[in-house]
Amino acid sequence: xxxxxxxLSITLTGCAKTFADGTRALEPLDLKINAGETxxxxxxxxxxxxxxxxxxxxxxxxxxxxxxxxxGEDVTPLPIEKRNVGMVFQSYALFPNMxxxxxxxxxxxxxxxxxxxxxxxxxxxxxxxxxxxxxDRRIDQLSGGQRQRVAxxxxxxxxxxxLLLDEPLxxxxxxxxxxxxxxxxxxxxxxxxxxVYVTHDQAEAMALGDRIVVMEHGKVxxxxxxxxxxxxxxxxxxxxxxxxxxxxxxxxxxxxxVTSAGTIPWAAAPPQATEAMFRPQDVSLAEDGEAHLRxxxxxxxxxxxxxxxxxxxxxxxxxxxxxxxxxxxRHGETVALRIDPHGLLSL
Amino acid sequence: xxxxxxxxxxxxxxLFVCAFLIVPVILSILAGVTVNYLSCIQSGFTLRWVYAVxxxxxxxxxxxxxxxxxxxxxTLILGIPAAYALAKRQNALSRAIxxxxxxxxxxxxLATALALIVTYGGFGGFRTSWVFILVGHILFTLPFMVCSxxxxxxxxxxxxxEEGAASLGASFRQRFFHVVLPNCRGGILAGSLMVVTLSxxxxxxxxxxxTPLTKTLPVGLADxxxxxxxxxxxxxxxxxxxxxxxxxxxxxxxxxxxxxxxxADDE
Numbered sequence: 001x002x003x004x005x006x007x008l009s010i011t012l013t014g015c016a017k018t019f020a021d022g023t024r025a026l027e028p029l030d031l032k033i034n035a036g037e038t039x040x041x042x043x044x045x046x047x048x049x050x051x052x053x054x055x056x057x058x059x060x061x062x063x064x065x066x067x068x069x070x071x072g073e074d075v076t077p078l079p080i081e082k083r084n085v086g087m088v089f090q091s092y093a094l095f096p097n098m099x100x101x102x103x104x105x106x107x108x109x110x111x112x113x114x115x116x117x118x119x120x121x122x123x124x125x126x127x128x129x130x131x132x133x134x135x136d137r138r139i140d141q142l143s144g145g146q147r148q149r150v151a152x153x154x155x156x157x158x159x160x161x162x163l164l165l166d167e168p169l170x171x172x173x174x175x176x177x178x179x180x181x182x183x184x185x186x187x188x189x190x191x192x193x194x195x196v197y198v199t200h201d202q203a204e205a206m207a208l209g210d211r212i213v214v215m216e217h218g219k220v221x222x223x224x225x226x227x228x229x230x231x232x233x234x235x236x237x238x239x240x241x242x243x244x245x246x247x248x249x250x251x252x253x254x255x256x257x258v259t260s261a262g263t264i265p266w267a268a269a270p271p272q273a274t275e276a277m278f279r280p281q282d283v284s285l286a287e288d289g290e291a292h293l294r295x296x297x298x299x300x301x302x303x304x305x306x307x308x309x310x311x312x313x314x315x316x317x318x319x320x321x322x323x324x325x326x327x328x329x330r331h332g333e334t335v336a337l338r339i340d341p342h343g344l345l346s347l
Numbered sequence: 348x349x350x351x352x353x354x355x356x357x358x359x360x361x362l363f364v365c366a367f368l369i370v371p372v373i374l375s376i377l378a379g380v381t382v383n384y385l386s387c388i389q390s391g392f393t394l395r396w397v398y399a400v401x402x403x404x405x406x407x408x409x410x411x412x413x414x415x416x417x418x419x420x421x422t423l424i425l426g427i428p429a430a431y432a433l434a435k436r437q438n439a440l441s442r443a444i445x446x447x448x449x450x451x452x453x454x455x456x457l458a459t460a461l462a463l464i465v466t467y468g469g470f471g472g473f474r475t476s477w478v479f480i481l482v483g484h485i486l487f488t489l490p491f492m493v494c495s496x497x498x499x500x501x502x503x504x505x506x507x508x509e510e511g512a513a514s515l516g517a518s519f520r521q522r523f524f525h526v527v528l529p530n531c532r533g534g535i536l537a538g539s540l541m542v543v544t545l546s547x548x549x550x551x552x553x554x555x556x557x558t559p560l561t562k563t564l565p566v567g568l569a570d571x572x573x574x575x576x577x578x579x580x581x582x583x584x585x586x587x588x589x590x591x592x593x594x595x596x597x598x599x600x601x602x603x604x605x606x607x608x609x610x611a612d613d614e
Binding site: 096097 | 503504507508510511512513514515516517518521525526529530532
C-alpha cells in the first residue's frame, strides 16, 4: 500500500494550560516533534501529558501566549476538525450507530470522497489492520482489541498529517496490549507518520518512542531517547519512574563510595554524592573475596529462567537484583554483591 | 414440576390486580357497543353509539391528534437541544434548570392552566386558539422528552464520541446530526411515546384551557359522560382506544431494541 502522507513537524512554544477552576494542568512547555518521529509523553496521571496531547490536537486551547505550529504554520486558533490530525482514544470513541466499515469511512464521507474511492480506501484500511471480516459488524459486537484496530484504521483512513494516540492500550488486558503494541510499532515505522503517543506505562514508552518526554506535575522532567532516559536519568523522579533503580546511602571517600554494607569502587563519583544509584542488571552475586557489598536476603522470587532477589544493605528499600544461578536462596542468608562501576549514578 | 402454595398465591394476586385494571376497560368497551347497557348484553350489540360519537365529536378526535403531533414537534425541537446542552454542561446551574423543567409535572395541572390564563388570557386570539392548549401541553410534556433524552446522552460517552468525530473533520452540525442524534434515538423514541400519549390523554389542564370551539378528545369525553347517555360516553372511550392503541404499538415497534449483543473474544 502506498501512503503519500508528508510527515509533519510539530512545535509547541510556551504552551501552558490553566483550567477554569484555576488548576494549573501544564506549566509553559516548549517541545519540538520532528517530522516522522514517534514521541511518547510519559508520566503518572495528572502530570499534564494528556493535556499536552489535547493542545496538539486542538481539543484544548493553550493559555494566552502559547503557540502550536504545524510545519512552522501557526495552527493555535484552529479547532481539531480543521487540523487534519488522526486521533485514537483510550475509550475508542467509535460510533455505535455505524458499522465498522462506516466508522472507517466516516472521515472520507465528510471529505466528500467518491463512493468507489471511499470503498477502496476502507478496504485497504481493513486489510492493513487485518480486520476484513469485521467490516459489517456493529461496534458492540467487537472485542476491545478489535475496537482499537478499527479506531486506528478510522484515524488513518483520511491520511492525517499526524497521528495522536491517547493511552490507546490502557483499556486492554496485558497479553493483548503486548500484541497490539508491536502492531502499532510496525505501523508507525511503515507509515513514517509523525506520532504523539501518551501513556503511563514505561514499557510501552520504551518500546514505541523514538524519543520519550517524561512529565511530572505539569512540567517536562526529561526529554531523550529511551536509552538516554534509562541510562542517564536527569532527576530522581525519572530514575524511579523508568525501570527499577537501586539506591544505597553513603558517602564518597578515597575513590570509593562507603556504605554501611561495604565500599563500592567509584572513581568518577561526584564528591558531594550521598546516594549511589544503579540498575538491577549492574549488580551480581560475587565470591566473598571480591564483594563490594554484603547484605541479607529479604525475599527471593523464583521466576523460572532467573531468580529475583531483594537484599537488605542498610538503605530504606532492599536492593533488587536478578541472577541466573540454579541454587536456592534462603530468607536471611548473607550474600556478597558486586556492582558494575559503569552503571553507577548519582543525582 | 410441583409448585407450592406461594406460587398460586402470587398468581392469584397478579390475576386479581390485572382484573382490577382490565375488567373496567372491557366493561366500558362493551357498554359502548350494547343497545341498552341497563338491560345488559341481551339487548344486543350495535355500532349506533360509535357513529353518534363520530358525528358529534369527530372534531375533538382530529384536534387531539393535531395537538399531540404539534406537541411532539414542539418538544422535539425544544427538548433535544435542551437535553444536549444539559448533558454537555454538568454544573450547579444546569442541575437547577433540570429541576425547574420538571416543575410542571409536580405542580397540579389546574394551577399551571390558571397561571397561563392569568398571564396570557388577555392576548385576544391566542386565548381562543388551539395553540393556547398546545402551549400548556408542551409545558407539561417537555420534561418527559428532556429527561428521557438526557438519560441516554448521559449513558453514552458523548464528549469522546464528539471529539472522535471532530478529529475526523466533522463540524458541530455534522457531529450533532451524524453522531449525537442517531445515538440518542432510543431516548427520543421513548420520550416521543410519552409525549404523544400524555398530550392525547391530558385532561386536567386542558379542561381549563379549552373553549367550546377547541375541545380535545378527553374534554369531549367528560362532556359526553356528563351530559349524554352512558353508552355514548363508553363508545367514546372505545374510539379513544382505537386511536391510542395502534399509535402506542407503532411507536413501541419503532423503538424496539436491536438484536441481542454478541461480543467476540480477543484473539
